[in-house]
Amino acid sequence: MAAVDEALDLLELRPVEHRAIGDEKAGWGLSRGERKRVTIGVELVADPSVLFLDEPTTALSSTQARDVARVIRRVADSGRTVVCTLHQPSAGVWSAMDDLLLLARGGYTVYYGPLGPGSRTMVDYLESLPGSHPLPDGMNPADYMLDVIGSEGKTDAKVAGVRAAAAPAGGEPALASRASTDASGAHAEGKPAAAAAAAPTRAQLLRGKFIESAAKATLDETLDGMGIERDSHSRRLAKTSVAADAHGDASRPNFCVQFAMLTKRASVDFFRDTEFGLKRCVLFVMLALIAGGVFYQINDNTQSGVMSLVGGVVMGVIFVSAITANTTAVAIGKRRPSFTREQAAHTFDPTAYGLALTVANLPWIFIFSVLFTVVYALMVGYAFSVVPFMILVVFILANSFSMIALVLGFLAETPQLMTSILSVIMAVASMFSGFFLPRADIPDGWIWVHYLSPQSYALEAAIPSVFVCPEGEPVVSYARGPCGTIDALDGGVLKKDVPKLDFIEGLYGLEAQYSGRAIGIMVAESAALLLLLIYALWRLRSKAA
Structure with missing residues (x-):
């Protein structure tokens, strides 16, 4: 600090x-x-x-x-x-600088040395060059410098005005334009045009003068005194830079300190960002109210009511996935430039940064999950006993899609590309989640998408939990709630008094006993996405260096 x-x-x-x-x-x-x-x-x-x-x-x-x-x-x-x-x-x-390296067009060194008090040292050198003119009174030395090295072909308008005002009528022209005048005179004297074209440029002439100057001799003496071989200086600097990058900076804090400081910084940053925090809270609550109003207090003692209740779970999963991914993408889009700038200086370890972003984001995801689930579940009419488990499912699901947005935010070259890829992922994940197309009906060539989609495991965990009858409670025929039964059509045959959980498990191929396995797979996917995020950060660092 x-x-x-x-x-x-x-x-x-x-x-x-x-x-x-x-x-x-x-x-x-x-x-x-x-x-x-x-x-x-x-x-x-x-x-x-x-x-x-x-x-x-x-x-x-x-x-x-x-x-x-x-x-x-x-x-x-x-x-x-x-x-x-x-x-x-x-x-x-200009007055804040000590020394000047002046380059002309083509990268030629025109001057290297001290500016001197009031830039007098540099001005004296430039005034001694052929084709230059004295510094006019009141002129910025920086403007004068640029005029001297660029005086081939035309005179700077500002200098011409200053000199025209100071010169007597019929006086000699400004020296800044003499190079051009002399060059045109070569043709008038009958010299070949090819010879004139081959004449050195103004920049080359100034470079030659610098090589012969006392300033260049002083520079060479300084480099020799430091033991620097001028011919191999750039190559040795490059090797030193690579070696320093490979071994790291010994003065940099250790990984744990970096992680702690980056987590604190990200937490404060997210708290200050009202679009990321407060506005997202409002957005989650508003969507919970809208979706809850659509599925408000569904009568689930019929087959259609049970299907509507399942549809409510699916819509909740889709809403949470879309909102979390899109809002995280916007937030990361604003933070990527600062990361790139900081990594150009190797300010901190990208792994620590990725872990810090993830940890700082978790409290917000938990807040959003609680707000959305409580409001939505109470409005739809889910049993209150299932709400804590639903919060867990929504929390892990939201974290998964937040991680997807983080990965894309640092992998994609542009925000537009990130948004396009994210939209495709959202559509495909929902399509193969197992609701719109049951798992048994998904073609073999596409079944891998179903097993990769976090939404499929969220539904596998959440849907059966809604219809699990609490232990010790009896099953009541045609009652509302998870312990009731319905009449259900199965292959054109009407079955009487079917427990709701049995109907759902048979229809979607889901089993309540595997909800824990689905949660574990979602956690594993989040961990894999974290590793992918760290890879994306290191990749971006290598490009920024």
């Missing part, structure tokens, strides 16, 4: 440390500049020896860019090396 506290202080994030990142498109949460600083903090807590920041001020207002530049300066002052790529930086951002 010391590294986290240090990062919060360096990046000036203490005032917002307990706020959610939020959704910028929805207009709530942190500002864009604060988000940039949080992104820097994610890298900073890994305690890197070098911090690479790619365009940290892009898309920020001038005030936000200045704030980001200030905290970058503070990070550098703390003893860390910070490397930034910047495009057209403002004067305020």
Whole structure:
């Protein structure tokens, strides 16, 4: 936690440390500049020896860019090396930097060295280059730098305006345009066009000047003093990086600490996300009320009533599966980008992250299961004694489909692909659950889908339990409830006084004694999905690295 506290202080994030990142498109949460600083903090807590920041001020207002530049300066002052790529930086951002690596088109090094006070060291070097012009008064050194290296063919409009205002009438043209003028003069003097075309570009000329400069000699002396072979430096850095990745960071907390901290973070995150928590609770209750109203207090002392009661169980299973999977998919879609960003820095173990997500999600699944089952069961008219077992079935089923959504959320390349695959899985799982098409009628080539579907085991456990007569209670002919009987048609033959459980077991091939086995298989499927989730996270980490 010391590294986290240090990062919060360096990046000036203490005032917002307990706020959610939020959704910028929805207009709530942190500002864009604060988000940039949080992104820097994610890298900073890994305690890197070098911090690479790619365009940290892009898309920020001038005030936000200045704030980001200030905290970058503070990070550098703390003893860390910070490397930034910047495009057209403002004067305020530019003044926060110490050294400059200036690249021209084609990747040619034009300058590498200190900026100096007021960027004077860099400006003096650039002014000494052929075809360049002095820095106009009041001009941003960064704009001047870009004009000098890009002056081949045209002069920057801003510089041209500054110089035109300062030059006397009839004075000589700006030096920034002389390269173009000289190049056109080669043709006027009768030189071959091919020779002119083969002339070095502005970037190549500037690179040649840098190689001959004192700044390049100083750089070479520094590298030699560090014992670095310049020709093999990149290859050795790559090998060092691979070795460090293979052995891990010794300063990183152990697995248990990572798991505990990630679980706490995910729990707080889910609690703050009203769409994931509160709104899902409301959604589950509303659907329980709607479905319960459709099957309200069914009279189950007839064959059609018993079939309707079974249909109520099936609809409950389908509702729970669909709501849990879709809402989890939405939640994970918002969290995948942050995971990818954090894994690029190898901030934590993906296995710990997968376990933490699963554990943090379990309390919410339990709350949803209790709310839905209690409301739905009481409205439909299930015996109260069966409600605890139904809660268990719904809890395991909801966790299974939540795990499916988690796996797809980290495996699928896009949210659209994840949604499409999830819709297909939901449709196929329901179709082969054993209700719409009894298990005995499923073609042999498709029976494997039935045995993979969590819904089939949920129905195998839940349906018989609704009609199990409590031990010690007598079976009463044509009574309502699980201990009653009905008249049932079986193959065109009307059978009298058939216990409801016997009728259901014969119709669907279900047996109440195997409910425990179905629960065990559902738990095993959840465990298998957890392993698949961990694989998906490691796969995504390898792509992010």
